[in-house]
Amino acid sequence: MLVSRLQRQNIPTLGIATMQQTLEELRKEPADLLIVDLQLPDGNGLEVLQAVKQLGMNVDVIMMTGFGTIETAIEAMKLGASNYLLKPFSLGQFELAINAVIEQRNLRDENRTLKERLAEESGSNPLLYRSEEMTRAMSLVKRVATTDATVLIQGESGTGKELIARAIHENSNRREKPYIKLNCAAVPDNLLESEFFGHERGAFTGATARREGRFEQANGGTLLLDEISEIPPNLQSKLLRVLQEQEFERVGGNRTLRVDVRIIATTNRELLKSVEAGEFRQDLYFRLNVVPLKVPPLRQRSHEIEFLVQEFLKIFAQKHGKPTPRISPWALEQLSAYSWPGNVRELRNYTERALILWEGTKDLEAADFSLTPSPTDDGLFPVTGNAFPTIADVEKRLINLALKKTGGQRTEAARLLGINVRTLRNKLHEYEGGRESDETSGKTDEAPASA
């Protein structure tokens, strides 16, 4: 009766007779809600409850018990049941119990999404940098933040332009005011104007109600125009007007609205090239480019890759409830030499994946990051635009590798490398200061250097 009642409300419901089958079904397909009787042919409801909680299933449990067993109901609640029903109960009571659980569940989901969004927007996604290049960029950010100057952030995809834009807003006097983002590339051309400026009711087919645009929403605060190079010519002139006069009309409206908005624009193209190609208005370019901020690609600040990887590992270890793995020096070297066409975004994603797949025992190796090799890459020595390895680099890496493989045994390492021990020793001497030569010196029979 209860099953058909729920099905009539369009809640997909399955009726199951035994504890065994319940657990099997749950393993096959997760459910949101389990309504379980205390007495089952092959066990009891409390066991089911314990099992799903132990397995960490995200399922709510309502326990049905006979009149005489209120203690059991209390115990069920202690074990994590969401609600209970004392038999006999009416369909009204049944529905109340179900609705209460659904409501709790929705609140919990909503709470979780909000928390995730919050974490994404702040704490767990901090702007990390250590290189001189980024330090210089960030000191500019801090200086311009408190002015109302328009900032144009240019940089390859994944270099952190959005994080920087947010940092500008958060360091500005507008930080308590709205921070609104509009991705110009994500909105179809014909809807972009209404996204910008809003529309009046009936302005076009489908405009069933008046709608505020992003400029209005951002009033008093900051508006981030993401991927600015993508806006069509007719809108470029309208945008220019708002930037110059801070006023505009809604689509289909004739009232002129005034706003006070600070503009930050980003692009992953060379906007000046678009100007030269006649695709982007020059006057708009100058209006936007009051403070130009160029974010260097990661391969031009490869000396901070090691730092970024370590920080991301810490962040993701915490997120996924794992200890922070160590990463081998050889892997760090390879990560630093990789070209990172997707910049920090790519590094971040690769690091998270490596951490998720990490079994928690050995150090992370380069293979755990499964880098996509560049076309000129032979797999052993990653080659990037500006970091072509010299013969000395390659030799050094190869020697380090051999020493690592042999646990620092020089005689054995020399054999692997096909050179004699004296040559190896001379080379290590030459590369003095190299990690491996320091660590391993003294481990072996140091004969006096021969002439």
Ligand SMILES: Nc1ncnc2c1ncn2[C@@H]1O[C@H](COP(=O)(O)OP(=O)(O)OP(=O)(O)O)[C@@H](O)[C@H]1O
């Ligand atoms: N310096 C940094 N520190 C920490 N995380 C970073 C840094 N730079 C980029 N990221 C991360 O990389 C990802 C991409 O950053 P962001 O969205 O700011 O890039 P973008 O330059 O706007 O790229 P696109 O042009 O593709 O939109 C985000 O997850 C961001 O958190």
Ligand SMILES: [Mg+2]
């Ligand atoms: Mg972006």
